[in-house]
Amino acid sequence: MNDRITQLQKIVKESNSICINSEFLDYEGIVSYYPEELIITVKAGLIIKDMRKELNKNNQDLMFFVDDENISIGAAYANGGQDLSDSVLGVQIIDGNGNLLNFGGQVIKNVAGYDVSRLLVGSKGKLALITEISFKVLPNFYVEKLVKPLKQKASSKAHKVIEQKLKQVFDPKGIFK
Amino acid sequence: MSIIKDLLKEIVPKDIVIFGQENTRVFECDGLSAYKKKPLVVVLPENIEQIKQVLKICNLHNIPVITRGAGTGLSGGATPIEQSLVLGLSKFNKIKSVDVENRLAVVEPGVRNIVISETVKKYGLYYAPDPSSQIACTIGGNVAENSGGIHCLKYGLTIHNVEAIKIITIEGEEITFSRQDYGIGLLALLHGSEGLLGIIIEITVKLKPISQSSKLIMAGFNSVRDCANSVANIIKKGIIPAGLEMMDKFAIEAAENFAKVGYPLEANALLLCELDGDEQSVENEFKKTIEILSIASSIKVADEEKQISKLWKGRKSAFPAVGQISPDYYCMDGTIPRRYLADMLEQISKLSKKYNLAVANVFHAGDGNLHPLILYDANIAGELEKTEKFGMDILKLSVKFGGSITGEHGVGIEKLNAMCYQFTDKELDIFHKIKKVFDPKSLLNPGKAVPELHRCAELGAMHVNKGKLPHPEIERF
Known part of the structure; x- marks a missing residue:
């Protein structure tokens, strides 16, 4: 087992309150990248610029519009966005109980279980600590025309109620602030 | 039964309420015909109000609700359970509007997949996901299963081609989820949720221009x-x-x-x-x-x-074609990283010899989604059980290679045991809790898609460590 992951699990288990911030950025780097599979798995602290550099070496790129290349991929995932969500294939997370969980995977098609890896896109670090993310990537040629996504609509009351209940599923003690 | 009495009292016209041994027979299974169960009653509502009435009555009597589209699913997602009500949405078959400029269409859940493309063809548009059953399967079912098709390598799955959906919760509340929503990915959560979270009553699909x-x-x-x-x-x-x-x-x-x-x-x-x-x-x-x-x-x-669709026709009719040469077949749906395709094929061929059952292989090779069809004869005692064991071996291999037990057909009742190999107890527990958020009394398609934890324990299933083969660099088999 990865030492840093064990350490992060311990931190989550022992805290009453965690704000996911730059302190976690040291969990970074590429876990696996198979250009012929069009799939990359990265640790959440990886800076987007460095991720794209690696992809560009193989004439590939991310499938979503990137506003600021200097933030981590985990931060972009937490901020959300539909285009980013479209390219997510899997996540590894530490939930509010300190459990290490995997959802989705490293394959393009996967309908086993609810789509938690896309559910947590836009969760702002309030549901779980995201440790690793797998993305589908594409050859440069196919991602040339990316545009900034439309501004999102405010949540309705019904959405907020569901979100609140889902927070309790992932973080029953309410430690992620 | 008091529920039938209540339904007949509340719902007009009465002929949309179907009950009795013979009348409910056509609803006893979906495309996974090895499993059959007659529902207590079937309702084929014609409007939203009727759906709400049905849900209210089911809620009152604690009767499970099985939502059904065209019944073409291959994993038993629409198979009735004991004492259940089947809510068939086949009458919701209207395309409500087409917005050519923004390339969107608002459709009811019972609209057949191919009808969307046929309807918008005159605008030079089409709806991209094309499951092989597209002439029959409904768009509501496509969302519930997050269906793929032969063109999803480039154009994405259902989830990538849906702009918004409207659901009715078991409590009768209408909620819309859209790609533009702020917050977590609720629209994504509903995709592939197999009728366990809500009744999908309206879908806004994205349309694409037909290629030059x-x-x-x-x-x-x-x-x-x-x-x-x-x-x-x-x-x-x-x-x-x-x-x-x-x-x-x-x-x-x-x-x-x-x-x-x-x-x-x-x-x-x-x-x-x-x-x-x-x-x-x-x-x-x-x-x-x-x-x-x-x-x-x-x-x-x-x-x-014309030539292109002719050549595709052979591929798209591969399942019925195999059905013609064998009394029964069992279709698998595992996905694997593409680099293991050839290895997987060799393994399947070895298993085929071991179990002495023939296999026809069709693959969405581009996205690593395999559909081995195991040929068997259900009339031979023990052959279905043997086939299922063979199938399970293929799914376990898929997980071992770092893939998934289902790429597009869903878990339903068919792959409940296989889920125990792909997920840990703690992951399955999260799934159960997600369902509770939407359906606290567990009335929507209960017992499907996610296995109870005791089921995995009884099976003695050890969750397979995904893709973590020791020394993956070594060529195998």
């Missing part, structure tokens, strides 16, 4: 491994074909026998590769692809719509 130009290359191979490697080589070259499908010898013979479209019967493997886009890019990709496919034993190119 397309070409379909059909390549026959002497060696299965060469065919599998060509798939990887095409993608490595930076080409994303609109469709990239592979069939083995048995599947080629069955499909040709059924559809008579001119597949090369002497080949051991067949690759169908469709390129589309503007003329220039198709031409570029075509040149590169033909070069990669120079190791093929035969090549045929089709570039007009």
Whole structure:
């Protein structure tokens, strides 16, 4: 087992309150990248610029519009966005109980279980600590025309109620602030 | 039964409430016909108010609700359970509006997949996801299963082609989820939720412009491994074909026998590769692809719509084709990383010998989604059980290779045991809790999609460590 992951699990288990911030950025780097599979798995602290550099070496790129290349991929995932969500294939997370969980995977098609890896896109670090993310990537040629996504609509009351209940599923003690 | 009395009292016209041994028989299974169960009652509502009335009555009597589209699902998602009500949405079959400028269509859940494309063809548009059952399957079911199809390598799954959906919760509340929503991915959560979270009553689908130009290359191979490697080589070259499908010898013979479209019967493997886009890019990709496919034993190119759909027809009718040569077949749906395609095929072939059951292989090779069809005869005692064991071995292998037990058919009742291999207890527990958020009394399609934890314990299933083969660099098998 990865030492840093064990350490992060311990931190989550022992805290009453965690704000996911730059302190976690040291969990970074590429876990696996198979250009012929069009799939990359990265640790959440990886800076987007460095991720794209690696992809560009193989004439590939991310499938979503990137506003600021200097933030981590985990931060972009937490901020959300539909285009980013479209390219997510899997996540590894530490939930509010300190459990290490995997959802989705490293394959393009996967309908086993609810789509938690896309559910947590836009969760702002309030549901779980995201440790690793797998993305589908594409050859440069196919991602040339990316545009900034439309501004999102405010949540309705019904959405907020569901979100609140889902927070309790992932973080029953309410430690992620 | 008091629920039937209540339904008849509240719902007009009465003939949309169906009950009795004979009348409910057509609803006793979906496309997974090995499992059958008659529901207590079936209701085929004609409007939203009726759906709400039905849900209210079910809530009152604690009767489980099984939502059903066209019943073409292959995993038993629409199979009734004991004392359940089947809510058939086949009468919700209207395309409510088409917004040509923004390339959107608002449709009811019972609209058949192909009808959307047929309706918007006059605007030069189509709806991209095309499951093989597209002439029959409904868009509501597509969302519930997050269906794919032969063109999802380039154009995405259902989830990538839906702008918004409206659901009714078990409590009767209407909620809309859209791609523009702020916050977590609730729209994504509803996709592939197999009728466990809400009743989908309206879908806004995204439409795509019909490609200017397309070409379909059909390549026959002497060696299965060469065919599998060509798939990887095409993608490595930076080409994303609109469709990239592979069939083995048995599947080629069955499909040709059924559809008579001119597949090369002497080949051991067949690759169908469709390129589309503007003329220039198709031409570029075509040149590169033909070069990669120079190791093929035969090549045929089709570039007009009629020829192309004819060649696809063989592939799309592969399941019924196999159904014609075997009393029964069992279709698997595992996905694996593409690099293991050839290894997986060899393993399946070994298992086929071990179990003494023939297998026809059809693959969405481009996205690593395999559909081995195991041929069996349900009338021979013990053969279904043997087939299921064989199937489970294939699914376990899929997980071992770092893939998934289901790429597009869903878990339903069929793959409950297999779920125990892909997920840990703690992950399954999260799924159960998510369901509770939407359906606290567990009335919507209960017992499907996610196994109870005790089921996994009784099975003695050890969750397989996904993709973590020791020394993955070593070639195997």
